[in-house]
Amino acid sequence: MAKVAVIMTDLFEDSEFTSPKQAIVDAGHELDVIGPEKGAIAVGKQGEAEVEIDYSIDEVKAEDYDALLIPGGYSPDKLRGDERFLDFIRHFSKERKPLFSICHAPQLLASADVLRGVDATSVPRISVDVTNAGGNFINEAVVFDKSGLISSRTPDDLPQFNEAIVSALGQV
């Protein structure tokens, strides 16, 4: 069983949390939602999902997790100015642990400066930020990088994204 961290806050893209969460839990893994404030309710951009934050970023250690999931929407933009989240992300990149990124999540990866030389995808309209951050933008449903980064573009890619997540977690 793997232990997966999710970092998110308000305006996350609803299905980019709820769908991978279901796949991760169904596969028998554990998942903690980490945000700026423990107990706060993060409301999705579509107003469909409300998620309680399990732990504040100050309460957790990246070392305690096997993998990281970052949903998209405007949540990554809201978190990217906070060095605590960037340090958390850098651990997974440095240790080559699985890091699951979808849609706008690479905004956080660009701020953490973990995209240099890395194959990645994102919602196409931020591809310029991925490229400018040194990443190799690839316009495919799921992109695998040797660093452990597994990335997808939009909610339409969720079936393939979830399959890749479950497969990667089966190997940790």
Place this chain on the structure above:
Amino acid sequence: MAKVAVIMTDLFEDSEFTSPKQAIVDAGHELDVIGPEKGAIAVGKQGEAEVEIDYSIDEVKAEDYDALLIPGGYSPDKLRGDERFLDFIRHFSKERKPLFSICHAPQLLASADVLRGVDATSVPRISVDVTNAGGNFINEAVVFDKSGLISSRTPDDLPQFNEAIVSALGQV
């Protein structure tokens, strides 16, 4: 009298449109709101401002305007994948006409690739995107570049931003 184009859509940062608009109109200039669809109502991120789109991007020519204002919020993210808006922006940069950018507006400037070698500011959390796009990020209330770009960071900078806008429009 100058003719100012504004490009925006839903989730613009309310005061980053309403406040400069007031300053521009009070100074005797004309202002057209341009978006994806004529007649649509763009609703601000704070839910305070509702703005009717005067013209669709397909109906206007950048050549007909003396200056361009891009409010922030999530509107720039929503427009940056649309080449019509990027071409519109490039005209002002190429012709060195005044281009007023605040908060998240540099996301559009990065997509239009008009930041190389340019002094600019933005909301601090996207400074990495400005730098990666070749811009010189400067953390000041108003930053002037020789290309005509005048940029500010957040709604807190609006008094200085508006003053700079009115001053620039007085010279066109």
